[in-house]
Amino acid sequence: MSEKALTGGGKTVRFAGFRTLLRQPMLVVSILVVFILLVTFVLYPMLKIMQLAFTDETHKATFSNLTTIFKSRSYRTTFINSIKLAVVVSVLATIIGYIFAFAVNRTEVPCRRFFNTIIQLPIISPPFILALSIIFLFGRQGIITNGLFGIKNSNVYGFGSLVFIQVISFFPVAYLTLTGILASIDSSVEDAAMNIGASRWHTFWTVTFPLSLPGVISAALLTFVQSLEDFSNPAVIGGDYSTLSTEAYRTITGMYDFHAGTALALALLAPTVIAFLLQRYWLQKKVFVTITGKSVSQTRKIHGKSPVPFFIFCICVSAVFLLLYGTVFVGAFTKTWGIDYTFCFSHFKYAWTYAKEALGKSMQLSLIAAPLTGMLGIYIAYLTTRKRFPGRKIMQISSLLTFAIPGTVLGIGYISAFNTGLIILTGTPYILLAAFIFRNISVSIESGASTLLQIDKSIDEASSILGAGNGMTFRRITLPLLKSPFFTGIVFSFVRSMTAVSTVIFLTSPKWPLATSKVYGLFDISKYSDAAALVVYMIIIILVAIGIINALVKWILKPRVHKF
Secondary structure: HHHHHHHHHHHHHHHHHHHHHHHHHHHHHHHHHHHHHHHHHHHHHHHHHHHHHHHHOOEEEHHHHHHHHHHHHHHHHHHHHHHHHHHHHHHHHHHHHHHHHHHHHHOOOOOOHHHHHHHHHHHHHHOHHHHHHHHHHHHHOOHHHHHHHHOOOOOOOHHHHHHHHHHHHHHHHHHHHHHHHHHHHHHHHHHHHHHHOOHHHHHHHHHHHHOOHHHHHHHHHHHHHHHHHOHHHHHHOOOOOOOHHHHHHHHOOOOOOOHHHHHHHHHHHHHHHHHHHHHHHHHHOOOOOOOOOOOOOOOOOOOOOHHHHHHHHHHHHHHHHHHHHHHHHHHEEEEEOOOEEEOOOOHHHHHHHHHHHHHHHHHHHHHHHHHHHHHHHHHHHHHHHHOOOOOOHHHHHHHHHHOOOOOOHHHHHHHHHOOOOOOOOOOOOHHHHHHHHHHHHHHHHHHHHHHHHOEEEEEEHHHHHOOOOOOHHHHHHHHOOOHHHHHHHHHHHHHHHHHHOOOEEEEEEEHHHHEEEHHHHHHHOOHHHHHHHHHHHHHHHHHHHHHHHHHHHHHHOOOOOOOO
């Protein structure tokens, strides 16, 4: 057959697909709605940042905002500080996360369930909690520095404390990323290497580690981005060590210079996007096959005396977690930390009076945003993996763009885009809802897409043959099969919304205060025990809500028997 005929056949297939799409008006409408949402709440804010960064107060095009940043010694130092901190944290967090994940998944260490649970505490807790612990333990009135060693003028602020706090905060993300990779590696590959005489150590470096590289790269990227975008820890305990996120906040809120602030946002955005693109490019060039069509043996685990060092490592890490979190809980019940350790409830009373409205608003917005994020994320995953339509790749890329955008940048983009113009959302709950949804949607999309790729398309086709439309097929067939990613998206969105700082620090208003902004306010006036009490309130709310959401989602998606 000639090339022309083949080309013509391809066009015929594309036109046939387009005609099929037009025969499904509800599908077309839903695709258009998703595109409108992505353009409005993802692409437009980013374009607004670029517009402000490359214009001056008279709206004339200029590069002066960016050149000022790189000409100014203080701004250059801030940029270097951010990159240095992110690189150090990324390396350390990935190494610790890898060792912990290897210990839990590839060795017979005892208490694996306990280790797996305790390691996830930073993921469900407010970001200020570890900074509080460091102040309680090593500050001027610290129980270790002042109480045990009598050091009166301990300076806990700076680079060292930031590295420690961020590594402890973010290495659980690396652990979760690496857990799935290490658990899925086929043991027969390692057995083959050991059968030809390779030692366990040599097998690890030549087989296990190379096969786990996708997880290592992903974990390093995630922790790098999280360190770069972190606002709460540098703001609270960074001291004189300035970072791009805190500098952008001071420039916009303190100097009221939106143009310089957006230029700083671009400087913050550039390394994260570059890292994201390099990771995607590198992984696409490599082939990592760990799951084949052949039956595989159970994951081989190290046993005997070999896991003892791993067990000691996990015990030490867990002890640090218990010390840090236990200190905050004790501090919340202590009358005056460092002076009077009398047990009391006064801080809880003050925190409730001070922040009960903010707690209610945070919970209300998070409960609304969580199911919307889960549903929209799952539906976008469904569209991009199950349907063929013009612009599908654009939808996929733009929906995942917020994964590579630091929260501070997204917050600046929203305050720039929705403060004036046709859509004015500043000061309303809608800007917070939009920030929560589109900041956290990438997890629902990625987990939903991964699950959908494992579900045979013939299931959807059978539903269509029986006369079900796209809506019914998605609701009655596809969605029940996506219970795990749906629940994951809802819980992740709720927790991230309740504990969000960098994204919403620019978006809160007197009418719509958030709990995290209230915690930051207590830090500002050095009311650390009151802040600890408020953090405890937030943790209790998050844990109760996770339990309720879990039960509710299971009830909604529970298969029901229909009687005829």
